[in-house]
Amino acid sequence: MNKILKLALVLLAVSAIVAGVLGVINELTYPVIDAQKQAKTAEAFASVLKADRFDEIEFDNPDFPTVLTVHKAEGAGYVVTSKFSGAQGNITLAVGVDNDYKCTGISVIEHSETSGLGANAASTGEVGVNFRKQFVGQDENIALANAGGSIDALTGATITSRAITEAVATSIKAVKTLG
Amino acid sequence: MNRKKQFTEGLITNNPVLVQQIGMCATMAITTTLFNGVGMGLSVLIILTCCNVVISAIRKIIPGEIRLAIFVVVIAGFVTIVDLLLQAFVPALSEALGVFIPLIVVNCIIIGRAEAFCQKMPVKDSFFDGIFQGLGYTCVLIVMCVVREFLGSGRFGGGLIDISNGFRFTLDGTGAGIQIFPESYGASILSLPFGGFLTLGFLIAAMQYALKKAEDKKAKKAAKEKEAEK
Amino acid sequence: MLSNIIQISLGAILINNFIFSQFLGCCPFLGCSNKVDTAAGMGLAVVFVMGLASAICWVINEYILVALHLEFLQTLAFILVIAALVQFVEMFLKKMVPSLYSALGIFLPLITTNCAVLGVVLLNVQNNYNFIESLVYGITGGIGFLLAIVLFASVRERVEFAEYPECFRGFSICLVSAALVALAFMGFSGMAIPV
Numbered sequence: 001m002n003k004i005l006k007l008a009l010v011l012l013a014v015s016a017i018v019a020g021v022l023g024v025i026n027e028l029t030y031p032v033i034d035a036q037k038q039a040k041t042a043e044a045f046a047s048v049l050k051a052d053r054f055d056e057i058e059f060d061n062p063d064f065p066t067v068l069t070v071h072k073a074e075g076a077g078y079v080v081t082s083k084f085s086g087a088q089g090n091i092t093l094a095v096g097v098d099n100d101y102k103c104t105g106i107s108v109i110e111h112s113e114t115s116g117l118g119a120n121a122a123s124t125g126e127v128g129v130n131f132r133k134q135f136v137g138q139d140e141n142i143a144l145a146n147a148g149g150s151i152d153a154l155t156g157a158t159i160t161s162r163a164i165t166e167a168v169a170t171s172i173k174a175v176k177t178l179g
Numbered sequence: 180m181n182r183k184k185q186f187t188e189g190l191i192t193n194n195p196v197l198v199q200q201i202g203m204c205a206t207m208a209i210t211t212t213l214f215n216g217v218g219m220g221l222s223v224l225i226i227l228t229c230c231n232v233v234i235s236a237i238r239k240i241i242p243g244e245i246r247l248a249i250f251v252v253v254i255a256g257f258v259t260i261v262d263l264l265l266q267a268f269v270p271a272l273s274e275a276l277g278v279f280i281p282l283i284v285v286n287c288i289i290i291g292r293a294e295a296f297c298q299k300m301p302v303k304d305s306f307f308d309g310i311f312q313g314l315g316y317t318c319v320l321i322v323m324c325v326v327r328e329f330l331g332s333g334r335f336g337g338g339l340i341d342i343s344n345g346f347r348f349t350l351d352g353t354g355a356g357i358q359i360f361p362e363s364y365g366a367s368i369l370s371l372p373f374g375g376f377l378t379l380g381f382l383i384a385a386m387q388y389a390l391k392k393a394e395d396k397k398a399k400k401a402a403k404e405k406e407a408e409k
Numbered sequence: 410m411l412s413n414i415i416q417i418s419l420g421a422i423l424i425n426n427f428i429f430s431q432f433l434g435c436c437p438f439l440g441c442s443n444k445v446d447t448a449a450g451m452g453l454a455v456v457f458v459m460g461l462a463s464a465i466c467w468v469i470n471e472y473i474l475v476a477l478h479l480e481f482l483q484t485l486a487f488i489l490v491i492a493a494l495v496q497f498v499e500m501f502l503k504k505m506v507p508s509l510y511s512a513l514g515i516f517l518p519l520i521t522t523n524c525a526v527l528g529v530v531l532l533n534v535q536n537n538y539n540f541i542e543s544l545v546y547g548i549t550g551g552i553g554f555l556l557a558i559v560l561f562a563s564v565r566e567r568v569e570f571a572e573y574p575e576c577f578r579g580f581s582i583c584l585v586s587a588a589l590v591a592l593a594f595m596g597f598s599g600m601a602i603p604v
Contacts, residue, residue: 025481372432383579
């Protein structure tokens with residue numbers, strides 16, 4: 001019994017030391033990570049809708065479970081962020097919607113799609129930019145080309161493309177409910 | 180201990196992926212662009228070296244019965260540190276590798292080296308073992324990335340190299356790489372999971388072929404020498 | 410809710426199979442697929458541990474780590490929970506269900522370092538799954554692993570009799586055959602459940 005107790009204590013001590021070190025590292029990196037996330041969101045907003053400031057407005061509609069936040073940009077329209085499942089994990093997307101309920105641009109804030117395929121939706125390369133450009137000017141009836149719409153899916157990433165297309169439609173519908 | 184021997188062991192004769200055949204999940208999963216491969220390889224190299232040194236340093240004071248548990252705690256600690264640092268300073272890499280960074284904890288390379296090497300060897304040898312084994316791992320990842328990226332999308336150095344404004348390295352993963360032939364001509368299936376399995380399979384086969392050749396040569400040479408002696 | 414669960418299950422078993430599309434758990438997958446019955450044993454053990462680990466880690470994450478703002482300890486906490494869990498399951502089976510122990514026993518220690526188990530727990534957190542979703546994802550992910558490993562073991566039994574170049578012997582030919590099975594699994598990738 002004594003021996004087991006000793007072993008448990010050793011393990012506990014090692015874990016405590018490791019946890020302590022991690023706590024310190026976390027303290028140091030947390031502000032950086034946080035600032036980076038905020039900068040990323042701000043950048044995403046700016047890239048989907050041209051406006052000076054974005055004010056968060058209350059949006060709590062059970063018909064739109066995927067919508068996270070809605071920001072109003074005075075005179076320019078709205079930015080909707082939503083979280084939905086892609087091919088591998090969740091995607092967080094910012095969608096700009098103007099006052100005529102047309103999409104002004106999209107930006108992927110967070111994702112865990114397959115690198116080189118679904119991840120292209122977020123890439124700054126030519127493929128990603130061209131993919132995202134297609135959404136500009138679309139309305140709520142947006143659909144992939146194989147479903148009768150006009151959006152060309154990313155190569156090898158139909159699921160990601162479809163999820164994003166649906167999320168854009170949902171975002172526009174969500175803005176419409178605001179009247 | 181002979182450094183040169185350790186070096187060849189890590190890179191070739193006892194290469195973690197191609198010869199010991201461990202740590203394959205990440206090798207196949209993330210090797211779609213050079214950026215991911217280099218990033219993952221260096222992360223493993225750093226974690227492996229740190230863990231090797233620490234485990235070797237405390238090898239005399241940890242009780243044998245719970246050594247594996249302690250190894251795991253130490254490894255998880257270093258993995259989390261690297262994970263947090265990547266999130267803070269190289270967010271693009273942390274995003275691209277996703278769950279495979281925390282999964283380095285269960286990468287058999289690290290716990291395997293701890294069990295097979297560091298718990299018997301002094302700190303200095305363990306340190307070099309970490310570096311060389313880590314390099315061996317990184318090299319395999321780089322080869323996988325280069326092959327899959329080139330054949331799959333006709334590119335080289337995706338994420339890591341940008342040539343739109345003269346040649347430069349992009350450490351934030353935004354570089355488009357060098358397009359060698361048009362992307363639409365590439366066998367994009369190689370960037371899919373199928374390509375991961377296939378490329379690694381062929382790589383291991385090539386390694387086995389090369390090692391066999393070298394062995395045959397040695398045997399022939401020995402036989403010749405024997406004959407000459409006669 | 411129900412459609413959500415069906416979607417998760419179908420995704421974990423077929424569309425995003427843990428082995429063939431996410432590369433989680435490849436080591437035991439290649440190591441234990443010589444024979445169909447060993448493969449089935451390993452697969453069952455994984456289903457069991459993945460389900461349990463998902464449930465327990467969800468509780469620990471939600472009520473300890475998140476509540477105390479210790480999210481950075483996730484990796485460390487989860488791997489310790491999994492290791493302890495595997496140990497307990499082993500002791501429990503040995504005492505209470507010796508027949509099951511003799512079938513699964515030798516696979517249990519290997520599961521601690523199976524990245525599918527840690528992977529599923531981390532993905533649960535990443536995807537913000539609730540308790541039921543986590544449990545379903547864990548179990549169906551395990552079933553996906555079971556399906557993959559049993560299918561692949563039967564493929565390997567055939568490969569034994571095939572003729573291939575000498576240098577492909579061992580893991581190499583396995584990986585090439587696994588590539589072909591992965592290709593077959595790609596056929597599921599177009600499937601989706603309308604929500």
